[in-house]
Amino acid sequence: MKPISNKTIKIFWPLLLIFSTLVFALAANTYRTQHRWYDEDTLERGAKLFQDNCVACHKANAEGSADWKMRDANGNLPPPPLNGTAHAWHHPKATLVSQILEGGSQYGGTMPGFGHKLTAKDAEATIAFFQSKWSDSLYQQWVKRDE
Secondary structure (H helix, E strand, C coil), X not given: CCCCCHHHHHHHHHHHHHHHHHHHHHHHHHHHHHCCCCCHHHHHHHHHHHHHHCHHHHCCCCCCCCCCCCCXXXXXXXXXXXXXXXXXXXXXXXXXXXXXXXXXXXXXXXXXXXXXXXXXXHHHHHHHHHHCCCCHHHHHHHHHXXX
């Protein structure tokens, strides 16, 4: 058997590293959605719904306003992050669905309700999208609070 040349090793190892990283990333994403209440289809639908309805205020990656804890001149709070860095994870899914459909006024906020254009299933898909931004440990804390 012919020994492997240094040139082959220099080409092979970086490719193996890239391939392994991609496989790990795909497996981690699959693991994440398999151990959460939503599936890939719901997540994809939620991403589209979030883009169409929420990005203007909550930003593309659900990061919300940087100063979300500071009231404006009218005493209103700006849109909070939904990506796990604020308080959305403190609320049960039913409360989050209600806030999306009915708006934030019932909680002292200014977010409009989207019940005229979204269903409860749409609201849940939207929640799936921003929950996909949460770490696994934060998601598990939410699950325990929501039980």
